[in-house]
Amino acid sequence: MKQFTGHLVLLVFVGVIVLFTNLGGSRLWDRDEPRNAGCALEMIQRGDWVVPVFNAELRTAKPVLLYWLIMSAYAVFGVNEFAARFWSAALGLGTVLATYAIGRRLFNPAAALWAALILCTSVMFDVAAHAATPDSVLIFFATLAVMTFVLGTFKPKAADSEDAAPELKIPHSYFPGLWPVAAVMYGLMGVAVLAKGPVGLVLPTAVIGMFLLIMRLPASTQAANVKQQTWLARLAKWCLAILRPFAPLNFLRTCWSMRPITALAVALAVALPWYVWVGLRTDGRWLHDFFMNENIGRATRPMEKHGGSLLYYPAAIMAGFFPWSLLLLPVVADCVRRLKRRESWSVGYVLMTCWVGVYVGLFSLAKTKLPSYVTPCYPALALLAGCFVYHWTRGTSLTSRWWPRWSFGVLTVVGLAFTIAVPLLAQRFLPGEEWLGAIGLIPLIGAIVCLVLAERRRPFASGVTFATTAVAFLTALFGFAAVRVDQHQESHVLLAAIDRQSQHPQVASYGCLEPSWVFYGGRPIRELTAESPSTFLARSHDAFVITTESNLKQFHSELPPDVHVIAAAPYFLKKKHKLVVLGHATDATRSADKATLPNVRR
Secondary structure (H helix, E strand, O other): HHHHHHHHHHHHHHHHHHHOOOOOOOOOOOOOHHHHHHHHHHHHHHHOHHHOOOOOEOOOOOOOOOHHHHHHHHHOOOOHHHHHHHHHHHHHHHHHHHHHHHHHHOOOOOOOOHHHHHHHHHHHHHHHHHOOOOOOHOOOOOOOOHHHHHHHHHHOOOOOHHHHHHHHHOOOOOOOOOOOHHHHHHHHHHHHHHOOOHHHHHHHHHHHHHHHHHOOOOOOOOOOOHOOOOHHHHHHHHHHHHHHHHHHHHHHHHHHHHOOHHHHHHHHHHHHHHHHHHHHOOOOOOHHHHHHHHHHHHHOOOOOOOOOOOHHHHHHHHHOOOOOOHHHHHHHHHHHHHHHHOOOOHHHHHHHHHHHHHHHHHHHOOOOOHHHHHHHHHHHHHHHHHHHHHHHHOOOOOOOOHHHHHHHHHHHHHHHHHHHHHHHHHHHHOOOOOHHHHHHHHHHHHHHHHHHHOOOOOHHHHHHHHHHHHHHHHHHHHHHHHHHHOOOHHHHHHHHHHHHHHOOOOEEEEEOOHHHHHHHHOOEEEOOOOOOHHHHHHHOOOOOEEEEEHHHHHHHHHOOEEEEEEEEEEEOOOOOOEEEEEEEEOHHHHHHHHHHOEEEOO
């Protein structure tokens, strides 16, 4: 009990540092954050908890759960960036703790602790936990569903048998025997459906189903000398081994053992009422756009130019699971060898492999690809990595002792590259922030210390140093560097100029529109497509148009005589573009225009 409490205290302490440091320090990042935060705000203003609306238009990109969570945070913390991101960070911490619980049941407390720390300090997981997006919500409830499955299937381990194989609660049954446990598991998946749609039910079910298909197979009685087989025979044998779990009888029996009626009944009872309600309120438009565009559309064609090959997600994981991705090659090698030996933790390895394989495999088949799509399998990656680090720090790893040293060497190169590259990029896009390159010294120095400790045969100290380096690097990256970068966003200059000019402005944009302008402006912004800016501006003296200097050249000769540039600001991270606001000039803005701003009449 003392060990369990100590682990929880450590995980909460590290989680709060990594996930909550300066959580509200930067403004919302375009484009998803202000859309989600703004949608929640507009729902509050309209007194509507059913229909998502942003910029006075129906928002069909995501279901309602995230908006409900943000609305509740607004009620407690006020309308601000911290409130918009609070639940993402809080549920991120919850996922870390759920990962620890899974690791304790399938492996042991030490491996579970490593896994939870690894998850908490991986880049893409922290991106999800720092952003007002539904990713962290989906990851939490999907992981909680798997945790419920694991806790309902396997017995707790005794203190003197922590390294033993996990023991089934019901002999020969790899699925929870109690109906309430299955109902809770599928209920959590139903909540995930409210977070991001059908994937919240389909993918966790597929993970558990794939695991059961493998574990329910009868042991193979065939024995053959692999060395005496031809390559064609070995290939045929491997193909049969892959297809064997999907044998019709095994597949049907496994599906039925998972209580499919309970799954549908419970998940639909949780999620369906809102889907029906929003469908009725919008005459079916929300349902049509969400399922046809956001689900079927993204699966069948690359949307918003987000495509990629079958290697997309392996590459995305190498970047998103950093810095722990540097250990993935030895992690895979160690896992394969332990599975071949059928060691005591093999059941856990199989479940984690299924977890990663289902997400990476299915999303690799989809046409639209984004790094965030596979983030729900990061808890499984962390558990595999945690087991490897546990064995390596104890000197029981089945891989070469040079693998971790190679990983530390790569981290040294990454830290050096970061230290050199960031000042060069900052000089171009973020003048004055060249010092951010100093953050690269954290992985650089940390990797060197890890190498020294590894050479002195102190693997545990080396592992702790690596974890400490990850905590410091990601805290600096998200807690401090992001805030400094945010200070170069100057769109508020444009919004303030509009507010000074009119008490009831009518704002439109031409050729550019960022959701943050809508959120921070506190009003809808119409995007001009069919109507010209000059026509819109001619309607009222309270009309304003936000555009870029390059777009302005296309129509400046058509503008009404009294329209001038009333404010200008750099376009964030777009060095070649400058934003301008067009409006009907007063005497004050005319003089300011002549003194400091480019006049459209010149």
